[in-house]
């Protein structure tokens with residue numbers, strides 16, 4: 001059963017439409033990616049799900065509640081894109097403070113905070129937050145989103161602007177949270193990470209969803225796999241390159257027919273490469289098509 005349902009969400013700021021006609025549903029335990037360029041409407045979408053921005057139209061249901069209701073808030077962990085922390089506090093003080101706000105009993109909170117910080121491998125827990133690195137601050141912000149042991153996690157660009165090691169760590173941690181049964185919705189620019197951990201994604205552009213599905217489904221719908229067949233002879237539409245002919249086809253059957261044609265011409269196939277477009281390449285193609293349709 002879907003834990004999160006979004007039906008025709010729309011957000012206008014003044015006369016400007018930031019999100020329009022957004023509908024999707026997310027199953028419990030899924031990792032769901034919201035992808036798109038700057039200004040696509042990702043943050044606005046996530047904030048509407050978290051109850052921080054009121055939709056102009058449409059509605060969302062998260063864990064059986066309308067976003068913003070206290071009962072939903074208890075089941076939600078939100079990691080904002082920019083998460084200002086109380087720099088004077090240590091990580092433990094800060095997290096205890098938020099556990100208190102959520103009404104988590106002290107004994108449970110102490111254990112939960114220590115467990116989160118252990119898992120996130122946070123060092124210098126007793127240093128003031130103002131004096132720790134950017135990556136560590138992000139880890140504290142993530143631990144804050146977990147302090148109420150939520151079912152649904154909404155992470156806005158969880159690893160943006162961090163070094164590759166911390167980024168990988170955070171992405172891996174996100175994957176583990178989903179494996180434990182939490183539902184994770186997150187936005188990201190780095191499509192490589194989206195591709196590596198998301199069960200399904202929506203691609204947004206100019207406030208609208210322009211593609212949706214698993215990365216596999218989106219790939220099949222937008223180009224799919226290509227085979228590059230390198231041969232010593234031209235099968236008809238080969239591209240001459242470095243003393244060989246490269247033939248680009250999309251079906252295995254076409255690969256076979258190139259092989260036969262090349263052999264009939266006295267040549268042979270020397271290599272076949274399978275090219276799978278990355279989500280990044282698909283995204284550029286889909287966003288380009290959407291921009292053309294607008295003209």
Ligand SMILES: Nc1ncnc2c1ncn2[C@@H]1O[C@H](COP(=O)(O)OP(=O)(O)OP(=O)(O)O)[C@@H](O)[C@H]1O
Nearest residue numbers: 013016017018036037038039040041042043044045
């Ligand atoms: N409070 C606001 N008032 C007016 N316009 C806003 C407001 N918040 C966002 N917008 C505009 O709405 C559009 C969508 O913004 P949003 O932050 O949701 O995009 P995004 O996909 O998250 O982008 P980024 O990757 O840059 O964070 C942008 O054009 C932005 O300028």
